Amino acid sequence: MKFGNLQNIIYLIFPIILLLTMILGMKKRKDILKALKLKNKKYISLLKVLFLTLGALLVVLALLSPQKEIEDEQVEVKGMNIYVLIDTSRSMLTEDVYPNRLEAGKRVLANLVQSLKGDRVGFIPFSDSAYIQMPLTDDYTITQNYINALDTTLISGGGTELYQALELAEKSFEEIGSENKTVIVLSDGGDFDKKSLDFVKKNNIDVYSIGIGTSEGNVIPEYINGIKRGFIKDENGAAVISKLNSDFLQKIASENNGKYYEVNNLIDTSKNFINDTANLERKNQRNEKTKNYEKYYQYPLALGMIFILLGYLLKEVIKDEE
Structure with missing residues (x-):
């Protein structure tokens, strides 16, 4: 009992x-x-x-x-495997989106996860390097803790190394034999990265990219011990302006069957992601045990x-x- x-x-x-x-x-x-x-x-x-x-x-x-377990039941579940690649480089602290790009991205990510049903999701933050923060799971209740932990200090350095994050996602897909390979990229675009474009096309990865920021951009705040201490400057002492590179994000989304979305203070087309993927074929199948109880x-x-x-x-x- x-x-x-x-x-x-x-x-x-x-x-x-x-x-x-x-x-x-x-x-x-x-x-x-x-x-x-x-x-x-x-x-x-x-x-x-x-x-x-x-x-x-x-x-x-x-x-x-009070309840008594009576039997386990095998249930067949169909769903996509989705890795979300989250840009945690310093440029994501730019405040051209309220309150900054990273916080706006975390808000978008939380909304996306809440709308998933049956799909498994995992998180891979990336900057100068990348790592799997949360492996693929359909337990959406734990995801918010991982989202809250996302920060620009998770990975040292301030670059945008998307290729390494894509490699980690592809390796994970291969290990579980995933037929659907779906990746969401949350980023301001960084620099044009042909290596990532070629990798996506070669491995047949569907990329849904979400550009966070504006084409006008803004300066990148510099934080020391959690306190804003001015702005990041180049070698000439001028403040660095970070702009949304929507061209690259659109290009990587168009390599296969993906799509590009944009988020800033005026628009949020990421909400269309669920509608755009709702009718996609869920090839991945897995059997899960569910416990049945007789209640007293x-x-x-x-x-x-x-x-x-x-x-x-x-x-x-x-x-x-x-």
């Missing part, structure tokens, strides 16, 4: 409070009756306390959802209500002392 809602165990405090309150009430009533030279039948008072307390305990037991909450609940009703209906008989 297992309990499906152990978090409700906190409600045990109510039967305890009820028991203590009724015991104190009995003592106070006894003193009052004694002063008035009256008495009542103790066993009725004790039964009333017992029934009400036991009833409350049984209701709490029902809230804990109705029995303690019904019994508890009966005891509470009995306790409520019991009337104490008061008479003069003999």
Whole structure:
């Protein structure tokens, strides 16, 4: 026997409070009756306390959802395998999108994950290098913790090395024998990268790129110990202006069956991603075990209500002392 809602165990405090309150009430009533030279039948008072307390305990037991595992069921699940490649280079701190490009990207990523159903998703941050932060999973409840952890300090350096992130995604796809290879790139584009274009085409990876920023761009803030200390400057002492490289992102998306989207303060076409992928064939199939339980909450609940009703209906008989 297992309990499906152990978090409700906190409600045990109510039967305890009820028991203590009724015991104190009995003592106070006894003193009052004694002063008035009256008495009542103790066993009725004790039964009333017992029934009400036991009833409350049984209701709490029902809230804990007692259940018994009866069998495992094999379920066939179809879905895409999606790796999200998140640019964490310093240019993503540019504030031409509120509050900056990285935070806007994290917001877009959270919305995308919330709209997935059956697809597995993984995260690969990249800058001067890349690593798999979250492997492919369909447990969407844990993704927000990984999204919150995304930061420009995760990877040393400030470049944009997309190729390495694509390599990691491709290796992971190969290891699981994925027929669908879908990648979402969240980036401001960085520099034109022919190596990445060739890699995507060679390995038949569908890239859905989301450009975050504006064509006008802005200066890149410089942070020291988490505090903004001016702007990043070039060798001549001039502030570096980072602009959205939408041309590269559009090019890499067009290599196969992908699509380009853009996000800034005025538009957010990334919302169309789910609609654009909804009708794609889900070739990847996997069998997952689901646990089936027989629930028994109705029995303690019904019994508890009966005891509470009995306790409520019991009337104490008061008479003069003999």
